[in-house]
Amino acid sequence: MKRRQFLQLAGLGSAAVATFGYGFKVEPGLLSITRREVVMPNLPGDLDGLRVAMFGDLHYRPDADEPLVQKLVEAVNQEAPDLVAIVGDYLEHDDAVIPQLLEHLAGIRAKHGIFAIMGNHDGWYSVGSRVKKMFKERGVDFLINAHSQITIHQTRLAVAGTDNVWDGNPDIAATFRGIAKDTPTLALIHEPDYFDTVVSGRANILQLSGHTHGGQCRVPLIGYAPQTVTWGKKYIYGEFERRASKLFVTRGVGTTGIRVRFACRPELAMLTLRSPEVLVQE
Numbered sequence: 001m002k003r004r005q006f007l008q009l010a011g012l013g014s015a016a017v018a019t020f021g022y023g024f025k026v027e028p029g030l031l032s033i034t035r036r037e038v039v040m041p042n043l044p045g046d047l048d049g050l051r052v053a054m055f056g057d058l059h060y061r062p063d064a065d066e067p068l069v070q071k072l073v074e075a076v077n078q079e080a081p082d083l084v085a086i087v088g089d090y091l092e093h094d095d096a097v098i099p100q101l102l103e104h105l106a107g108i109r110a111k112h113g114i115f116a117i118m119g120n121h122d123g124w125y126s127v128g129s130r131v132k133k134m135f136k137e138r139g140v141d142f143l144i145n146a147h148s149q150i151t152i153h154q155t156r157l158a159v160a161g162t163d164n165v166w167d168g169n170p171d172i173a174a175t176f177r178g179i180a181k182d183t184p185t186l187a188l189i190h191e192p193d194y195f196d197t198v199v200s201g202r203a204n205i206l207q208l209s210g211h212t213h214g215g216q217c218r219v220p221l222i223g224y225a226p227q228t229v230t231w232g233k234k235y236i237y238g239e240f241e242r243r244a245s246k247l248f249v250t251r252g253v254g255t256t257g258i259r260v261r262f263a264c265r266p267e268l269a270m271l272t273l274r275s276p277e278v279l280v281q282e
Helices: 003-029 062-079 095-105 120-125 128-136 172-176 192-199 276-281
Strands: 032-039 050-055 083-086 114-116 146-152 155-161 185-188 205-209 238-242 245-249 267-274
Touching: 003 062, 032 245, 050 062, 062 095, 062 267, 083 185, 095 128, 114 155, 114 185, 120 128, 146 172, 155 172, 172 185, 192 205, 192 238, 192 245, 267 276
Parallel strands: 032 267, 050 083, 083 114, 155 185, 185 205, 205 245
Antiparallel strands: 050 267, 146 155, 238 245
16 A cells, blocks of 8 residues: 555544544534524514523433533523423433433523423333423423413413324324414424424414434534434424424434434524514514
């Protein structure tokens, strides 16, 4: 082998080792904050600018993830959100970690409440009633095929949440029953591809989802995700629109399977909700 060829191969080998090390040792702990304005259907002018902190998919592993979750809590509080939406998957294989996770999440502050839902891992390795009880004891409004309606600036806002879709019992009719058609509605649904089913029966919502981890590992520059998951193949990351409704999918915070991320950093999504009627005036 010529010297130049040897040096080229050595360089490629070093780059591969560095990339491997970054994906396994560095990026899984690098919390990012995505700040985005989202036009929300039916949102009245009085609620224009409402700020929602959204995260999910913690898959909490105490030994590895404690510093990351502490960063998350501090970041949420620094953003001073109006609402917090947590979109499921708190555990990887054992619900014994949930009390430990909640010790951290109990430090989060939000002006108008914290709302959470089930993820598929939570349904696989625990029971909805058990998870809900643990969260409610910490002051979190945990929604399983149910909704809450809150009043902000004398205007009503609904926050709805289904059971997990993959192996749960989501009930769209029960989830939205009692919400007037013109009430602005946030729908927390773990699996994003369920969006198509939801909007076939309920228009003018903003759905917030996780589940995909944004692919967890993506191809740099082009953003392609080689690996997708059931109920997370069509809507992998970002904002989508269908039938006058919106969907935002977060990359999530933790990892599933091997603890690795590449070109797909853990995410706290800060969504500023915009009113269509205000934007028309602007």
